[in-house]
Structure formats: C-alpha cells, structure tokens
Amino acid sequence: MIDFSLSEEQKACQKLVRDFARNEIAPIAHEMDEEQRHNPEIVEKYYKIGLLHYAVPEEYGGAGLGSLEGCIIGEEVGAACAGVAACLGGNILGLTPFLIAGSPELKEELLTQHTSGPNLGAFCLTEADAGSDVAALRTTAVFEGDEYIINGCKRFITNGGVASLYSVFAKEDPELGHKGISAFMVPADTPGVSSGKKEDKMGQRATDTREVMFDNVRIPARYRLGEGLDGxxxxxxxxxxxxxxxxxxxxxxxxxxxxxxxxxxxxxxxxxxxxxxxxxxxxxxxxxxxxxxxxxxxxxxxxxxxxxxxxxxxxxxxxxxxxxxxxxxxxxxxxxxxxxxxxxxxxxxxxxxxxxxxxxxxxxxxxxxxxxxxxxxxx
Ligand SMILES: Cc1cc2nc3c(=O)[nH]c(=O)nc-3n(C[C@H](O)[C@H](O)[C@H](O)COP(=O)(O)OP(=O)(O)OC[C@H]3O[C@@H](n4cnc5c(N)ncnc54)[C@H](O)[C@@H]3O)c2cc1C
The missing domain is CATH 1.20.140.10 (Butyryl-CoA Dehydrogenase, subunit A, domain 3)
Known part of the structure; x- marks a missing residue:
C-alpha cells in the first residue's frame, strides 16, 4: 500500500519552515539578490528555530530529521529564495561526509561544537581542472607523524568564505586514481586555510561562493574520515x-x-x-x-x-x-x-x-x- 500523506511531525515541520521562509526570507530575497549578499541574520534565526543542522542526529546537537524532511525544507526555502536554500543546504552538504564516515569520537569533538551555534559547513570537492571529472583533483594530503598536510585549491565552494568547517577531498595516493582520494574535516580557522574573492554569479546570489585555498594545512590524523572507505x-x-x-x-x-x-x-x-x-x-x-x-x-x-x-x-x-x-x-x-x-x-x-x-x-x-x-x- 502506498501512503502519500505526511505525518503530523512532517506537517509541523512544513508549517514551521513555510512560515519562516515567507516571513523572514521572501521579503528580502530581491534585496539580497541585488546586493549579492550572504545574510548571517537569516542563518542565526534559522538556527534558533532548530533547523540549521536538521540532518545531524540529536545526540550531536541536531534535529535528527530525515531526507524526506530535507525535501520539505528545501522546497519551502527554495520557493522563498534559492540562494538562501543553497547556503543552508550547503551546510548540510558539508556535514554529510562527516555524518556518513566520521567516528563517534570525532563527531563528539567537532560536530557537537559545530551545532552549538549558527555555524555553516561547506563541501570542498571541485577544483579548476576537476569538475565533472572528480578523479582529476590535485589537492594532496600527505601523512607525516600524526598529522596530514593538505595543499590545494578548491573552486566554486558554496559558503566558501563564511563556513567554519569544511569537508575536503584530497589525493592521499595519486597513483591509485579515484581510489587514492581521501576525505577530511578541516576547521576553517586552521592556519593555512583561506578563501578567495566572492564569485559574481548569474543567480542564487544570496549564497557566498568562493575559492578555498589550503596552504600547508596541518590537521590531526584523526580528522581523516572513513575507516575502510575511500574518499x-x-x-x-x-x-x-x-x-x-x-x-x-x-x-x-x-x-x-x-x-x-x-x-x-x-x-x-x-x-x-x-x-x-x-x-x-x-x-x-x-x-x-x-x-x-x-x-x-x-x-x-x-x-x-x-x-x-x-x-x-x-x-x-x-x-x-x-x-x-x-x-x-x-x-x-x-x-x-x-x-x-x-x-x-x-x-x-x-x-x-x-x-x-x-x-x-x-x-x-x-x-x-x-x-x-x-x-x-x-x-
Ligand atoms: C554556484 C556554484 C556553486 C557550487 N558549489 C559547489 C560546492 O559547494 N562544492 C563543490 O565541490 N563544488 C561546487 N560547485 C561546482 C559544481 O559542482 C561544478 O561546477 C560542476 O560539477 C561542473 O563542473 P565544471 O564547472 O568544472 O564543468 P565541467 O566538468 O568542465 O563541464 C563542462 C560541461 O561539459 C559537460 N561534461 C563534462 N563531462 C561530460 C561527460 N563525460 N559527458 C557529457 N558531458 C560532460 C558538463 O555537463 C558541462 O556541461 C558549484 C558550482 C557553482 C556554479
């Protein structure tokens, strides 16, 4: 039997986000587009209604919602301003590798801190010469002592200049092609991390999109994701x-x-x-x-x-x-x-x-x- 009805909780989630989108986002969507302005106040208000980290399990400070709720949320925010939807969705995208492959200890350490405020994540995969062809990426991660040293430049990163936590994909073993790629969590305040100028975009202008550079960025080895899973x-x-x-x-x-x-x-x-x-x-x-x-x-x-x-x-x-x-x-x-x-x-x-x-x-x-x-x- 197929049931297309939403549960009472899903309907409540839809109403919450629809009201928020209509009252807080839609009235200023045109202005944010004109000014190409990322809006931290919206992020903060969205955090306060408990949806910023909606996909993160409750034990790590999120709302523990599923992918269907993610669709309900995405549609309502997208209808009000797709640029804001990309910013808020970019946070979840940046955290998803961590949710999939982070150890409980690392989640306790980094994720709980991330969800304790209106912090944004970002997903750093694309590079100048590696767009559709992900396996061509050139960012490197070299293991040394008990650290990884990351070098490279990521392009077109949603929330690039405003995120506090990045998921980063880098080649640990260039000989292995796509199998040599590993995934890492990198706090944005780590020395050597910087972002480039804001891209001047056709649309979705309320999102901050930039290059993110990694120059001899040293992170603890435990920030590598996925025992037994390649990046x-x-x-x-x-x-x-x-x-x-x-x-x-x-x-x-x-x-x-x-x-x-x-x-x-x-x-x-x-x-x-x-x-x-x-x-x-x-x-x-x-x-x-x-x-x-x-x-x-x-x-x-x-x-x-x-x-x-x-x-x-x-x-x-x-x-x-x-x-x-x-x-x-x-x-x-x-x-x-x-x-x-x-x-x-x-x-x-x-x-x-x-x-x-x-x-x-x-x-x-x-x-x-x-x-x-x-x-x-x-x-
Ligand atoms: C505003 C914006 C935000 C973004 N945010 C992020 C982000 O947060 N994180 C991130 O990692 N990336 C992000 N991206 C990057 C985005 O995912 C890439 O732009 C996209 O994957 C395409 O890569 P490319 O631009 O290098 O195009 P290319 O890969 O160079 O493709 C150019 C054209 O060739 C076509 N093409 C390529 N290969 C094939 C093939 N085998 N068969 C048929 N057609 C093909 C493509 O479909 C496209 O039409 C963002 C991009 C934009 C514009």
Missing part, C-alpha cells in the same frame, strides 16, 4: 544523500514561478479578458503544474528510499536531474506568461529563471546525472 566513495554517497533535497529546492523555485504566473494571468487583461482565459496560457500553466508535481514526487521517492535504508543512486540522480530541468522550463514559461514584465527585475520571475539555471549545473551537471542514470539502468 571518492564518501563523496558519491554524500551526493546520493543530498540530491533529492537539491531537487526539492528546484521544485520550490518552479512552484513559486508557477504561482506568480498563475496570479499574473488572472489579473492581466488583453483583448478584453484576463490572459488566463486564453487556452494557450491555460495549457502552459497546466504543463507547469504537471512538471512541478511530478518532480516533487520523484524527490520524495528518492528521499523515502534513503530514509528506509535502501540504495537510491538511480532515483536520487533522476530526482535532481528532472527537478533541475523542469525548474528551468517552468521558470522560462513563467517569464513568457508575464511577457515584457517578466523580463523586468520589478517582477520576481526573472530571478527564478536565473536561480533555476544552477540546478542544471551544481551537485553534478545534468549531463553527469544522465551518465549516472544510464550506468545504473545498463548495469
């Missing part, structure tokens, strides 16, 4: 976990665009009647609604698999890819329905369209998702 595997498991939530944020953008287009179509009069009375516009709105609903179900299914201990590599890639693609289509159609007004910054839909584009690029481009999907169905 590449940890990175791929992290992305399996995070993609449904990223897809859900894209659903949020698409939902917001659909609602804006629907409301506008009911008001805008041309040829003596609202444009919503034109079948051509109705069909566009119907297609947009179908896409939003289908994407949400795909994200929830992938998250449900994860929460029930089932492998979700295929469904996770499908959800992220489909939701990212439909967010681009739906937001483009929303701009079309608003006509010339849709192209103006005075209306929200042009921002939705710029924000949506990133969902076809980050967390593995949608071409890479198609490679993952094809590999899964062919194997």
């Amino acid at each position: 590449f595997k940890i990175a791929m498991m992290t992305l399996d976990d995070s993609r449904p939530g990223v897809g859900a944020a894209a659903v949020g953008i698409a939902r917001a665009a659909l609602e804006a287009a629907r409301d506008y179509a009911k008001e805008r009069v041309q040829f003596g009647k609202p444009i919503a009375a034109q079948q051509g516009i109705q069909f566009m709105l119907a297609d947009m609604a179908m896409k939003v609903n289908a994407a949400r179900l795909l994200c929830w299914h992938a998250a449900w698999l994860h929460d029930n201990g089932k492998k979700n590599t295929l469904e996770s890639a499908i959800s992220k890819c489909f939701a990212g693609d439909i967010a681009m289509e739906v937001t483009t159609d929303a701009v079309q329905i608003l006509g010339g007004y849709g192209y103006m910054k005075e209306y929200p839909v042009e921002k939705y369209m710029r924000d949506a584009k990133l969902h076809q690029i980050f967390e593995g481009t949608n071409q890479i998702q198609r490679l993952v999907i094809a590999r899964q169905i062919l194997s």
